[in-house]
Amino acid sequence: MFRTLRWTILAATFAAPALADEVTTFTLPNGLEAVVIEDHRAPVVVQMVWYRAGAADEEPGVSGIAHYLEHLMFKGTDTLAPGEFSKIVEANGGADNAFTSWDFTGYYQRVAADRLELMMQMEADRMRHLKLTEDDWQTEREVVIEERNQRIDSDPGAIFGEQRRAALYLNHPYGRPVIGWRHEMEKLTRQDALDWYGRYYAPNNAVLVVAGDVDPEAVRALAETYYGPLDPSPDIAPRVRPQEPPQLAERRLSFSDPRVSRPYVTRSYLAPERDPGAQEKAAALTVLAAMLGGDGQTSILARKLQFESRQAIYTSARYDGSSYDDTSFDLAVIPADGVTLAEAEAALDAVLADVQENGVDPAQFERVKARLRAGLIYAKDDVGGLARRYGEALTTGLTVADVEAWPDIVDAVSEADVKAAAAEVFDRRRSVTGWMMKTGEEEVMQ
Amino acid sequence: MIRLLAAAFVALLAALPASAVEIKEITSPGGIRAWLVEEHSIPFTALEIRFRGGSSLDLPEKRGATLLMMATLEEGAGDLDSQGFAEAREALAAGFEFDANDDSVSVSVRMLSENRDAAVALLKTALTAPRFDQDAIDRVRAQVVSIIQSDEKDPNTIAWREFDQQAFGAHPYASSRNGTLLSVAALTRDDLIAAKANVMARDRLYVSAVGDITEAELGALLDDLLGDLPETGAPLPPKAELGLKGGVTVIDFASPQSVVAFGHEGIERHDPDFFAAYVLNQVIGGHGFGARLMEEVREKRGLTYGISTDLVPMDLGWTWKGGFASANEKVSEAIGVVRDEWARIAAEGVSDEELEAAKTYLTGAYPLRFDGNGRIAGILVGMQMDDLPTTYLRDRNSYIEAVTSDDIKRVARRLMKPDALRFVVVGQPAGLEPSN
Missing domain, CATH: 3.30.830.10 (Metalloenzyme, LuxS/M16 peptidase-like)
Known part of the structure; x- marks a missing residue:
């Protein structure tokens, strides 16, 4: 498998490691949940604060507000000037940034372990004391629109992905882009941002993850000092979003753009996510994705489409069960020269039908399980990655117990489970098929 | 308050040790030098192997040969065809990444302690006895071609290609290490064998290992894995003349x-x-x-x-x-x-x-x-x-x-x-x- 291949968009999800003895949790009286992960190999720490607020929590008409507010969180507080937060982190030799998704918004700093107190002081400060001046919010709106230009509108693959996602979700807000639709982004206001901030940015809607060379008791004491005095938000309600109706008609989208160099076909199925206390189905789908597309040479799609029939130059399968509501199982095929999109799609469907009918190869099944188990060992080398797993789980409805049970649940998946999961999820009525084409060389979609 | 605290912290900064990483310089019994950091808390080892020269060693009409060679190393070696090699690697849960850059080619390895010998034996076949089967070459070539085609439509790559062209003229740095559609289409199995001989030699070898391995174990591993490589490779190209103008x-x-x-x-x-x-x-x-x-x-x-x-x-x-x-x-x-x-x-x-x-x-x-x-x-x-x-x-x-x-x-x-x-x-x- 060729590492630098540009279409490596879709990676397999690996099991989270069991590190129960190195993970400590506590909750402050104001509702802040905290997870401490110890790794004493280097004198470094990561602080992350995750809010249970993402693009799927936005009201209709203000798409992009979660992400826009993420930008504005660097604009200063009663005690910090705009931009000063990052400057202090950098002046302390640290790196900081933030990220927004459909289910969460997160902020992190990586610094020397002895700087944790300062990071906590500043992160706690901006949890409740953000200040936005007239200048700040308008300039930053230009910046997020440039970000949209760069990430989406300059990239036909991203444009089409946005359209396909909108088609996959008939009713759920997961159909909206995290960055926002441009016409709505252009109208976002300071008040929109402050409303969002006031409602969601509070200790009872946040998860603190501290990972690295730290003592859990010391972290708790610091958290009590800095996060402890913050008032909870009275507006935090259970997250109830519009759910999908029965999906009865498959959707087929075609798109062409002069910037496309090679056509490709995608297929996304609506799929169940990991639920608290009920992760078995997601575990089976995780193994299924690893078997279908987890390795560029040995996976089922690679073997059948790239090696045997040679109809494809690249294939992928991806499933990420970390999601509050229904997620998706995504497949893609880039046809070889002389192979049409219709032929590539038929070849993909034949593979999916075969898995549902005949199950998977036992030898490959064992190899994939071995790889997933080894993933637990390799994952211990990346404490930042562990921190992300806990933060993501706790903001997508899971508990620490679910995170810790996950490796065993994945390990317990049987071949029959994988076959059954394929049969349940690969239902065309609940899918979107995409044909990406080059302008002037379109194929008629069938 | 916060400003004061920040200032107080700055003074402590230089105290943080990167030297918490303790490097041993070792020489294997067979004379291969390497740097080692022993870190036994997690049962795996990361091994990084590089050869100086990289894609700059491509001959002008063979542009892309080094990269195609590196990308085809794991597509069949010794007794194993491409699928067989990949299955063996997967069963060991080992990771091998082969890459080519302008100044070096690299092999990045991670392997579990429990089956390290088997992982090294498998890797050795890729480094010393790659098969370069024609079907494997053609399959990887098709992937490289798709990357070249994609680059032609990517504004970032278009911009940097032009910049490098103006900067480096006739030097290999001026063009993409992927090669051109024309040059890649013409590459043969013999070209890959020649590209490998040019770059994978002991006179330009650099190695380090970090993880669950001792000095003695690493020494034996290096002799086994790299000892059979040829002593010398091709001379490096000359310095590039910068032709960039405002x-x-x-x-x-x-x-x-x-x-x-x-x-x-x-x-x-x-x-x-x-x-x-x-x-x-x-x-x-x-x-x-x-x-x-x-x-x-x-x-x-x-x-x-x-x-x-x-x-x-x-x-x-x-x-x-x-x-x-x-x-x-x-x-x-x-x-x-x-x-x-x-x-x-x-x-x-x-x-x-x-x-x-x-x-x-x-x-x-x-x-x-x-x-x-x-x-x-x-x-x-x-x-x-x-x-x-x-x-x-x-x-x-x-x-x-x-x-x-x-x-x-x-x-x-x-x-x-x-x-x-x-x-x-x-x-x-x-x-x-x-x-x-």
């Missing part, structure tokens, strides 16, 4: 945004002024939010999502490059801001406050790089290839600390040439005239 190049590309690649000559890695230039670059366009260009172009004016610059000291040529993207109607203004800042700093230097912020950032960020066995192994090989001693890890921050305001002024005057900046703009920029 001005604006516009390449029409239908997109709402223009992508800009800009830069001029840089500085050699071993130049006495390198550290001053490195600190200066951090002030101007370092990654992060404090840098001058990020402040002027993004924070004050909202003209871009991000802008940064880098010194790129390759083995055979050095440039100082930057990049950003702006809406077509804003890009002309953004380029003006970059030029103005470049001229201002060349004339005035930077403030003491900016200098100190850059130094504290760079010294503090250095130890954060050492997070994970694979990353540490990569850094250690990079140090060996830069001809640095193991003590560099300990001393590096003192070189940053030693940079003075006068150094910055001198180096800014010496290196920053606003009129020499070449901007390559890919998009449909409004009100921007190309110049030669």
Whole structure:
């Protein structure tokens, strides 16, 4: 498998490691949940604060507000000037940034372990004391629109992905882009941002993850000092979003753009996510994705489409069960020269039908399980990655117990489970098929 | 309150040890030298192997041979065909990454302690007995071709291709290491065998290992894995002549945004002024939010999502490059801001406050790089290839600390040439005239 291949968009999800003895949790009286992960190999720490607020929590008409507010969180507080937060982190030799998704918004700093107190002081400060001046919010709106230009509108693959996602979700807000639709982004206001901030940015809607060379008791004491005095938000309600109706008609989208160099076909199925206390189905789908597309040479799609029939130059399968509501199982095929999109799609469907009918190869099944188990060992080398797993789980409805049970649940998946999961999820009525084409060389979609 | 606390912390900064990483320089019984960091808390080892020369060793009409060779190494070796090799690797849960860059090719390995011998035996077949079966070559070639085709439609790649072409003329650095559609189509099995012989030799070998392995175990492993490689490879190409001239190049590309690649000559890695230039670059366009260009172009004016610059000291040529993207109607203004800042700093230097912020950032960020066995192994090989001693890890921050305001002024005057900046703009920029 060729590492630098540009279409490596879709990676397999690996099991989270069991590190129960190195993970400590506590909750402050104001509702802040905290997870401490110890790794004493280097004198470094990561602080992350995750809010249970993402693009799927936005009201209709203000798409992009979660992400826009993420930008504005660097604009200063009663005690910090705009931009000063990052400057202090950098002046302390640290790196900081933030990220927004459909289910969460997160902020992190990586610094020397002895700087944790300062990071906590500043992160706690901006949890409740953000200040936005007239200048700040308008300039930053230009910046997020440039970000949209760069990430989406300059990239036909991203444009089409946005359209396909909108088609996959008939009713759920997961159909909206995290960055926002441009016409709505252009109208976002300071008040929109402050409303969002006031409602969601509070200790009872946040998860603190501290990972690295730290003592859990010391972290708790610091958290009590800095996060402890913050008032909870009275507006935090259970997250109830519009759910999908029965999906009865498959959707087929075609798109062409002069910037496309090679056509490709995608297929996304609506799929169940990991639920608290009920992760078995997601575990089976995780193994299924690893078997279908987890390795560029040995996976089922690679073997059948790239090696045997040679109809494809690249294939992928991806499933990420970390999601509050229904997620998706995504497949893609880039046809070889002389192979049409219709032929590539038929070849993909034949593979999916075969898995549902005949199950998977036992030898490959064992190899994939071995790889997933080894993933637990390799994952211990990346404490930042562990921190992300806990933060993501706790903001997508899971508990620490679910995170810790996950490796065993994945390990317990049987071949029959994988076959059954394929049969349940690969239902065309609940899918979107995409044909990406080059302008002037379109194929008629069938 | 917060400001005071921050100031108090800054003073402690230099105390953080990157030297928590304890390097052993070893020589195997068979004479292969390597750097080792023993880290037994997790039962796996990361091994990084590099050979100097990389894709620069491609002959002009064989451009892309080194990269195609590296990408085909794991597509069948010894008794195993491509599928068989991949299945064996998967069963061991080992990771082998083969890559080609302009100055080196690399093999990045991670393997579990429980089956390390088997993983090494498998890897050895790829390094010493790759099959280069015709069907494997053709399959990987098709992937490379698709990347070349995709690059032709990618505004970032188009911009940097043009920049490199203007900068390096006939040198291998001027063109993509992927090769061209024409050159890649013509590559044969013999070309791959020749490319491997040119680059994978012991006279240009650099190795480091980090993880659950002892000195004696590593020595035996290296002799077994690398001892059979040929002693010498092909001579390195000559230094590149920099042909870059100041001005604006516009390449029409239908997109709402223009992508800009800009830069001029840089500085050699071993130049006495390198550290001053490195600190200066951090002030101007370092990654992060404090840098001058990020402040002027993004924070004050909202003209871009991000802008940064880098010194790129390759083995055979050095440039100082930057990049950003702006809406077509804003890009002309953004380029003006970059030029103005470049001229201002060349004339005035930077403030003491900016200098100190850059130094504290760079010294503090250095130890954060050492997070994970694979990353540490990569850094250690990079140090060996830069001809640095193991003590560099300990001393590096003192070189940053030693940079003075006068150094910055001198180096800014010496290196920053606003009129020499070449901007390559890919998009449909409004009100921007190309110049030669």
